[in-house]
Amino acid sequence: MTLELSRLHRRFAGFQALDDVSLSIAPGEFLALLGPSGSGKTTLLRILAGLDYPDSGSVLNDGENFLAQPARERRIGMVFQHYALFRHLTVIENIAFGLRVRPWRSRPSRGEIRARVDRLLRRVQLEGLGKRFPAQLSGGQRQRVALARALAVEPDMLLLDEPFGALDAQVRVTLRRWLRQLHEELELTTVFVTHDQEEALELADRVAVMNQGRIEQVGTPEVIYQQPATPFVCEFIGKVNRFNVKRGSQGFAAGAWTPEFDPWQGRFSEAIVYVRPEQLRLAAPASQPAWEARLRHIYLAGSVAHLDLHVASLDLSLEADIASEDLSRLGLQAGMELRVAPRGAILFPLDRDGRPLSAERWIWQARSPVPA
Amino acid sequence: MTVPLRSRPVAWPRRVLHAVLIALALVFLLLFLVMPLATVFVEAFRQGVAPYLDSIRQPEALSAIKLTLLVAVLAVPLNVLFGIAAAWAMTRFQFRGKALLGALIDLPFSVSPVVSGLVYVLLFGAQGWFGPWLDSHGIKIIFAVPALVLATIFVTLPFVARELIPLMQAQGSEEEEAARVLGASAWQMFFRVTLPNIRWALLYGVLLCNARAMGEFGAVSVVSGHIRGLTTTMPLEVEMRYNEYEYVGAFAVASLLALLALVTLAVKSLLEWRYGDEIAAHAPGGH
Known part of the structure; x- marks a missing residue:
């Protein structure tokens, strides 16, 4: 099924949940709707599930009006944020629910239902827990029951609402990989909602970043990360250093750093700059223009070290990430002075009112990238 | 150690x-x-078991018992229907006047039962709004069984709804939505998901509603007309006998009501003990 969402609007009392959203979902793809809470991603998912309807706009499924179909006819499997398992039914009864409520003509026989439930229990690695009630399961187990229940009806599309939100960090990563594997085996169109950018980037084929009811950018995780389309995407995805540059007689400059070549040809006098922590080059050679920065603190977080830098001349705090093992190789210690320069940056010009213009994005790269 | x-x-x-x-x-x-x-x-039992049994076996007493049961049998199911519908509306939909509906559900708790009864007399009585019309069509409501049922429904209206609303609020609608996405029809969703989730709270509400329906005096007294053997329920029968200095008879019927109260209390405690978490923490306020 190819879903074509166009110009969806949805307004709740005093708040625009969806504001002109258009998106296409290809068969078999794994799509993440990523955004902060209140960005409209869950509303979009609920519209796909048939639990909510847009005020205007259309959703076509292979050219047919998808919105005209009631939820129960859409052939959708949905995993709710808190799983919504039927608390009064056992795991087996939960999984079989979607089959048992079918009209008798299309309902599989008892034996078939039993066999299918057993298969699903094996698939989600819950053999032997079939007779338990949801309250007797751990969070991760509940999530897998919810998934098995959604898969039991052999849906054309799987919708997941914050599927890992209620799990602890360890289970989360394991289940994430497992879900990705499952998707590759089933080749089922899957849309999932998350506010966790790491989850979205790791799992999805494509990511739609949402903010205040709008889609800011749709693209592969690489594109989203490396070529963010708007300031919001820059700030929401990953960590980022932000500062402003002004145009002087020599073009744009922030202290010693001058991004050469101005694609705007002097149309703008100020721009906002985003530099990822791993895009900051430490110990730049004297031949390259760089800032004099003081290394205020080193936060060692396992394999990565976060460095807290301060550029006194600009009164600018920066964060740089390097591999932990490079700490000793570069001889870094808190309190030392370093020469720091960006290797790449994303720039958005500011209009007269100080608003960034996304359409004029400039992806700047240092001319001769040298390894840090 | x-x-x-x-x-x-x-x-x-x-x-x-x-x-x-x-x-x-x-x-x-x-x-x-x-x-x-x-x-x-x-x-x-002051005069022994035989007079006790005799006074209960009197036709007036038997007809009062029958009438009380009839009123309860009609009022309780209607209140169950209303209670579920009202709780559903209050917890599953957003609409204008929702707060008003909530206040209206509580109205019978805050209005004196005598006033509740009087309202029906003013509506359906001989001098009431619909009195002449009803009279000309030969329909008797006031001083007849229909008024007893109406007054009882009014007085017991909040019991089921008040019991279900907090529970359904807490449970949310996710399970129902899951059922719909899984292909359940509206009825399947209600009978397979909603009802099992609220069954103990519902039973609890029914129990309280029933106790009140059988024990109600004020509202019923106003609309009954006290026609012995026809429109006297057990509480009214108790009062009439007492006023006629028929103490054993009055207390005999009263003992049946007291017994009902004790049974209700026992079942209520049992439900609270066994299914406390599925029953709203606070029983309906009021009387």
Whole structure:
């Protein structure tokens, strides 16, 4: 099924949940709707599930009006944020629910239902827990029951609402990989909602970043990360250093750093700059223009070290990430002075009112990238 | 090595305070609850078992019992329907006037039962709004069984709804939405998901509703007309007998009502003990 969402609007009392959203979902793809809470991603998912309807706009499924179909006819499997398992039914009864409520003509026989439930229990690695009630399961187990229940009806599309939100960090990563594997085996169109950018980037084929009811950018995780389309995407995805540059007689400059070549040809006098922590080059050679920065603190977080830098001349705090093992190789210690320069940056010009213009994005790269 | 757990020794002034408070509560209970209840049974059996049974077997008493049961059988299911519908509307939909509906559901708790009864007399009585029309069509409501049922429904209206609303609020609608996405029809969703989730709270509400329906005096008294053998329910029969100095008879019927109260209390405690978490934490307020 190819879903074509166009110009969806949805307004709740005093708040625009969806504001002109258009998106296409290809068969078999794994799509993440990523955004902060209140960005409209869950509303979009609920519209796909048939639990909510847009005020205007259309959703076509292979050219047919998808919105005209009631939820129960859409052939959708949905995993709710808190799983919504039927608390009064056992795991087996939960999984079989979607089959048992079918009209008798299309309902599989008892034996078939039993066999299918057993298969699903094996698939989600819950053999032997079939007779338990949801309250007797751990969070991760509940999530897998919810998934098995959604898969039991052999849906054309799987919708997941914050599927890992209620799990602890360890289970989360394991289940994430497992879900990705499952998707590759089933080749089922899957849309999932998350506010966790790491989850979205790791799992999805494509990511739609949402903010205040709008889609800011749709693209592969690489594109989203490396070529963010708007300031919001820059700030929401990953960590980022932000500062402003002004145009002087020599073009744009922030202290010693001058991004050469101005694609705007002097149309703008100020721009906002985003530099990822791993895009900051430490110990730049004297031949390259760089800032004099003081290394205020080193936060060692396992394999990565976060460095807290301060550029006194600009009164600018920066964060740089390097591999932990490079700490000793570069001889870094808190309190030392370093020469720091960006290797790449994303720039958005500011209009007269100080608003960034996304359409004029400039992806700047240092001319001769040298390894840090 | 494990050290046996000992509760912290309580200083003796505090122990005295505990004892005084407990004694106070017990004396109160004894004085205001147990003694009156015991009196009912003592008075009922004052002249022995035979007069007790005789006074219950009188046709007026039997007809009062039958009428009380009839009123309850009609009022309770209607209130169950209303209660579920109202709780559903209050917890599953957003609409204008929702707060008003919530207040209206509580209205019978805040209005004196006598007023509730009077309202029906003003509506359907001979001099009431619909009185002449009803009269010309030969429909009798006031001073007849329909008024008793109407007044009872009014008075017991909040019991089921008040019990279900907090529970359904807490449970949310996710399970129902899951059922719909899984292909369940509206009825399948209700009977397979909603109803099982609220069944104990519903039973609890029905129990309280039933106790009130059978015990209601004020509203029913106003609309009944006190026609012996026709429109007197058990509470009314008790009053009439008492006013006629027929003490054994009055207390005999009263003992049946008291028995109902005791059974209700027992089942209620059982439900609370067994399914406390599925029943709203606070029983309906009011009387």
